[in-house]
Amino acid sequence: MYVNRRTLLAELQRFEHESFLPGQEYLIRAVLEGRDVLAVLPTGAGKSLVYQLAAQFLPGLTLVVSPLLALMKDQVDSIEERGIPAGVITSRQGRDETAEELEEVDEGAAKLLYVTPERFANETFMATVRDQQVSLFVVDEAHCISEWGHDFRPAYLGLRRAIEQVGRPAILALTATATPWVRSEIVERLGMREPDIVVHGIDRPNLFFEVVRVEHETDDRTLLRGLLAAEPRSYPEEIQRKLAAAMSGCGIVYVRTTRAAEETAGWLREWGIEADFYHGQRSTADRERVQDAFMCGGLRVIAATNAFGLGVDKPDIRFVIHRDIPASIEAYYQEAGRAGRDGHFARCAIIYRPADLARAAFLSAISEFTREEVERARAVLLRRSGLTVEELGEASGLSRAHVARLVATLTQQGILREQDGGLHLLVRDFDPEHTALRAEERRKAYERSRVEMMRNYAESTACRRGFLLNYFGEEPGVDRCELCDNDVLQRAGEPVTQGQDAALPIPFRVGDRVRHDSWGAGTVQRVTADTVTVLFEEVGYKTLATAIVEERGLLKPTES
Template identity: 40%
Template sequence: MACPPFGSRSKRLSKLYLEKKDTLVVMPTGGGKSLCFQLPALLLPGVTLVVSPLIALMKDQVDALQARGLPAGLLNSSQTLEEQRATLDAIRQRTLKLVYVAPERFRSQSFLNALPKDAISLFAIDEAHCLSQWGHDFRPDYMRLGEARKALGSPPCIALTATATPDVQGDIMQVLEMREPAEFVAGFARENLSFKVRKIGSNADKQEALLRLIKQHKTGIIYCATRKSVDKVAAAIEPLAGSVIRYHGGLSDKERTQAQEIFMQRKSNVVVATNAFGMGIDRADIRFVCHYEMPGSVEAYYQEGGRAGRDGAPSVCEMLFSYADKRVQDFFIEGANPGKELIARVFDMLCAESDENHEVRLPVDDLCERLNTGRKVNPMAVSTAISTLSRHKWIERFEVPGRRLKGTRILKLGQSGRDLPLDGQALAIKAQRDEARLKAVIDFAYASGCRQQWILNYFGERNSQPCGRCDGCRQRKQLANREVKADEWTLVKMALSGVARMSSRRAPDEWTPRFGKRKIIQCLLGSQSAPILDAGLDALSTYGILKREGSAFVDALFESFEQAGLVQVVTEEGFPLLKLTELGSQVMRGVAQPALALPERTAGSAGKVTTAKKLKKGQAPEGILDNALYQKLAAKRSEMAAANGKPAYTVFPNFVLVELANLKPSSEREAIKIRGIGPAKLKTVLPPFLEVIKAHNA
């Protein structure tokens, strides 16, 4: 159900808890989830136990509550035994109303026994998506919470999360054994956020887009996929952004805490971080969140993006999307899903390497070397396998004295890895779900239409309206549907025929895609690049049929096709392919003529896309795919024109530079196909431009 206004919601939640009713709350980041248990906790007779995943976060929350005079405490490994005993005594005496506990504390039966069960009025679980194996941030310690709740006498339970699909919501309720819970699912829409996916052609384009974002919005978080990427990006933007905070798992606890405090105290306005940063960050003036590489799931993207604009002011969430970045996420998925066979091999190897005390004191890299038999083993997968073995109590981990190294002690002596009680099919299903979540990110990046509407639909929220702020909505405003002329319908059919010729037909209106959008457009333009010729695409009847239109126009044409649903990008076997839809097939056959927002062609100049105003310096022309290269080509043109004392257009007009930037010819043979490059300019003018393209691609 949709959440009512908070005043009535808190009263109803308090009433539910007094009735010992379980509750599931799904509410977007910044929506006030903490208040859903903090306020009712003050009305309940005993203590509310709050499971929170980060020690630094729970300390911040407890400090904030105590600063307001509210009786709150915490229990975690950072405390001394005396401090923990004092908190337990305060729970028994009911002098505390809220106690925050780290999930790993519930590993210990002695800890559970020490908790006074009759004093606990409410069991609250923050970031509850962490207990679902199908969620984007599964944490094994959360899986114990169902049993922990029973050990505490099954007090009423409230589970809270910002990102949970219907499947994950079901998982939460099942693991916690919630009894007919009340469900509060607030609208996921954030009215002040603008979502954008910028498709990137090169690292230089990424840097350029990122610097523009910082220059415009000043304060924000830049998420990178790896520690190496964090350091590289931070070094690149420091000249513009000034003091830049780095945050990743390779830093010590002290360094991470210090970095977070600097950002929260507004001593620095830009953080470059892995996804280790951000849970519980409540700095209100974050104006942008940028994903420098694609995240592993839509849930992670939306949760991390939701850290922007918590003060309600307009803010931006932008993904710099390059399909090549997928390989990093593939590595992570492989590392998170070692499979039963590898887990068994790791156990057998540990047994073989153990000493007389049944202990192994080797770093993960050395363990990987011993496992490598032809195919290199993913070190993340080995670490995950070790964690799995530890969770099943076949091994235990211990700190090696005097070294930053964890050792392993064999517990199941005389056993073989093949005897592990693991469900291989369940492990395979989890890997498939991780891959499906990554595929959803790619589908989101290639989707046309409203970004927020797409996300809401992903989370099961139907019948939402376009946000009017994202790049999809803005593009739709710019490209208005108009009357399509007879000769334009012919052009549309020719272009769609090109998609069909590069697909496989299953039924009159069913097509199996085989190629990506870029290769289809290159074929229609008659490109003589090696990938086109090697694939034999120059033999197709549609090869080169749109050559005279130019790449800028054809790119704009295909954008209008995507907007109208005539084609769509789908991922098949890990590759983004362009598919002819049922409607597109009907248009191609002339049995449907839907409204289209086709680009205009000026009279007497086929393929030239009209522009309303003169381009400003550094501005990308419409239809350009690689603006960085275009600007380099324009600079070379200005240099040559100045040397000859002639206007720039006499060297090459703008549309030729657009074609050069989009097609990136590497030889005269390829360039001669471009409209506006004749035999004379091929020899006298073109060579310096080919050198610019070569240097750009290097």
């Protein structure tokens, strides 16, 4: 479908925007042409406007799948204020409210319908949607479909089937954080056809990145208070002034546990800071009260677990401090990226204790499924063909996440087929040791390597922004960003603890495909003067010394 630019701009003004942000118009035109599109755009790049505006020109209905209840409601309220009809169906609605929304869809009153992924398991909902002309299927937070992503949501694995059931419309998958490996998973799991993959500069040039190392947990309180008070470090005066201004604004302190969230909020209040805590164990009413107070300025700081932040669009957050280091770069960059969405200077600091990452590695290992669990699931499937994913979980006693991963693994290997919502074994005598568990071992290796990449980031003396961009498959435009602790301390003449000596040149660039005799195929993620980091398909991230790579010929270039 072709729409001339004057008409697009007129519709854009209806959404109260005067001009497109970089990449928006290209994506809208790709969607209007009926192409499948995977877009990796930074937070604040206007992802939602792409499908909201495109939906006004497309015939029929645009389905928007999102795990973020609060964000869906906010978006629907916002566009309805501009006279644009939209519907939303969530688990919080009663039967009457849901029926009313479905009736509006049935009558064609709404061009946009926001739903959670779990809704596609509801036959009443599916019966209504199947009767509609669905022109576009939008998957927001698309990294949730990947086991390799940091926010894996089992319900997302059912979206491919849902897409087929509603007539296989064009697919628009959106995410702010996806490595090249996760992008491949998204394309495969959604069944995208020759998608247009758009990666539009994930750099956030207004964010200042730093890591402050402590050895003992008892030092946290003192260090956190120093950060909030903007106590001087060895930074140049200009940077110090900006940091002090940022710390007088509002911010988030992320922690790993509910206990730490409550403890941190208590410290903040002791220091005269308007603060409260947010975690998943609080009541819905309390969480909404805290979030609303933060959004309107009644609270200056929130101490929170990672339950807080998804869908929170507050542009003037001036700092994000991690009292506990996250277990992956993806999780860190998403949480840190909640700062400075207005484009102004913001501070992103990690309080780093090396022992924390050992704890994170242990917690990730807890989520592994075992041979016994695979055998239990196989026994159930042998007894009863046609079970749904939910019924398999109930009959086998496996968690929802484990069942979803197991079903995905066996389906990929041609052992299991999902048809009309039911599961059917194609290979009855498969060996768990050489099928499902091999894939699980691969996932475990990847998880361990992600923890090590987080450790490498925390302990690096190189440009932190460059490290982050390399991780997501991008080359920084300069060697030093001059807006991270390592760069400004080196400029100020502070000693550097790791080698800066020029090493042997290495004939690889970020994005190159290589092969290692033991670890197989991989993609170069980062190249420094003395190391090269590769994401291997079988074992995850590995960092090798440049000199040894050159001397022993450890990495061989490949075409694909």
